[in-house]
Amino acid sequence: MKYAVAFLFLLTVIARFGSAQELPRRTYVGINLQGINDSLQRRYELPNKNGIFVRGVREQSSARAAGLLANDIIVQVDKTELGPEVSQFVGLLKQYRLGDKSTFTVLRNGKKIRKQVTFKPFPTESSPWYEAQYSAVQASGNQLRTIITRPKGSKQQKVPMVLFIQGVGCFSVDNPLAQGDVTNRIIDSLSRHGYATMRVDKTGMGDSKGTPCLESNFQMEASGYKAGLAAIKQLPFVDQQNIFIAGFSIGGIMAPVVAEGEPVKGVVVYGTASRSFIEYALQNKRNQSQLQQLPYDSINSLMKTYTAALHLLLTEKQTPTQVLARYPNAARLISFPQHYSYIQQWQDVNLAAAWKKLNTHVLALRGEADYISYSEDHQLIADVVNQQHPGWATFQLLPNVDHGFTKVKTQLESIKLADAPNPERNFEFMTVILHWLDSQRQV
Known part of the structure; x- marks a missing residue:
């Protein structure tokens, strides 16, 4: 979810567990901040909107240790006076390393x-259910x-492992301070049930270094998960006969690409x-437009423009600038959460062929109230796998849950709650996943 006015800037400790090349922990500034708006300018009688308003300060953070308080206004960092743009402040802080x-x-x-800030490391995960090990892999430079x-208490035995593959977009899966985070709750569920897990952060996100996430592409991201899968094979505590992949949203598109040629025990999407x-996007655009109750004639016009724009972008491999020169009204239609080359590469992948190559069992799940994914895709996965290996794949439609695991009954109810800050979640899908994982370990 995106917050236009305020966000938490959590800019990272040398890894507690070494890797071939240690990756430093990112720094933790720990400020809830926002730019100066008209209301703040009037309240604090400011001559202009230059500076950063501190809405709050997080515990264990660099800002807390330095004595910054809520309602402070940061006007200068070292010798640089701040303007009205939050991005300037964020950019300045990125130059600092641990101990600076x-x-x-x-x-x-x-x-x-004046307050002297000494940059502290971002906290690491702690859990009653598992021990966390921070390491790193190299992929695509x-x-x-x-x-x-x-899992805690498993040191005397080898344990099954799940490679977790997240959804589309530039965000980190390393969020130790957000206990209610959906990813953290999934990891907790797997750990309580005796499964080890691995997450791989995208390039440029969290501690990861390299290509900025918004400039990365599909194949680059997939190479990171492949490197993670290779690293799992080197972990002595992992039961190498029981390695699974769990892909959520676009992670389910990545899953068969990552698993190709690998003896994984099973794949859940x-x-x-x-x-x-x-093919997917056209159905998705029409469905969401109808849920938003746009006039049907407007939808038809929209779909014509979208079809033409997607053809130029994804089939003809034109750039967005070239597409917009032809269809200037298509700007919102070809705005994606990743670089356009990422979407072009997704278009080029023959996903049916990728699933056909797999020699493993598959569980495809979809929430009945999901307006972002469709049953046709999940049934197709099951059909492709079962054509090669009869009975190896299952598609299951889950009631009262949507794409983001919100507890709702219909797509319309889900889309109305899309921007709700703390919707009720339905985690029954984890019961289904855990039961299936356990059953596959016995095959």
Whole structure:
């Protein structure tokens, strides 16, 4: 979810567990911040909108240790005076490393004071259910953070492992401070049930170094998960006969690509696609437009433009600039959460062929209220796998849950709650996944 006004800037400790090339932990500034708006300018009688308003300060953070407080206004970082753009402040902080010091000039109660900030590491995960190991893999010239969890009390035995593959977009799966985070809850469920897990952060996200995430592409991202799968094979505590992949959303598209040629025990996907991007996207655009109750004639016009724009972008391999020169009204239609080349590469992947090559059991899950994925894709996965290996794949439709695991009954109800801050979740899908994983270990 995106927050236009405020966000938590959590800019990373040398890994507690070494890797071939250690990846430093990112720094933890720990400020809830926002730019100066008209209301704040009036309230604090500011001459302009230059500076950063501190809405709150997180525990264990660099800002807390330096004595910054809620309602402070940061007006200068070392010798750089801040303008009205939040991005300037964020960009300045990215230059600092662990142990570096910086002087923040702060406006507090109408007076300027200086606070020395010493940059501390981002906290690491702790859990009653597992031990977390921070390591790294190299892929496509990038150094990617891996987080490996091992169930507590399992040191005398080998344990099954699940490679977790997240959805589309530039975000980190390393969020130790957000206990209610969906990914964290999935990892907790697997750990309580005796499964080790691995997450691989995308390039440029979290601790990962290399290509900025928004400039990366599909194959680059897939190479990171492949490197993670290769690293799992080197872990002495893993039962190498019981390695699984769980892909959520676009992670389910990545899953058969990552698993190709690998002896994984099984693959679980949730809320995914198995057709080309164009075929999927056209259905998705029409469905969502109808849920939003757009006039049907407007939808038809929209679909004509979308079809033409997607053809130029994904079949003709034109750039967005070239597409918009032809269809200037298509800007919102070809705006994606990743670089356009990422979507072009998805379009080029023959997903049916990828699933056909697999020699493993598959569970395809979809929430009945999901308006982002479709049953046709999940049934297609099952059909492709079962054509090669009869009975090896199952498609299961789950009631009262949507794409983001919100507890709702219909797609319309789901889309109305799309921006709700704390919707009720339905985690029954994890019961289904765990039962299936256990059954496959006995095959």
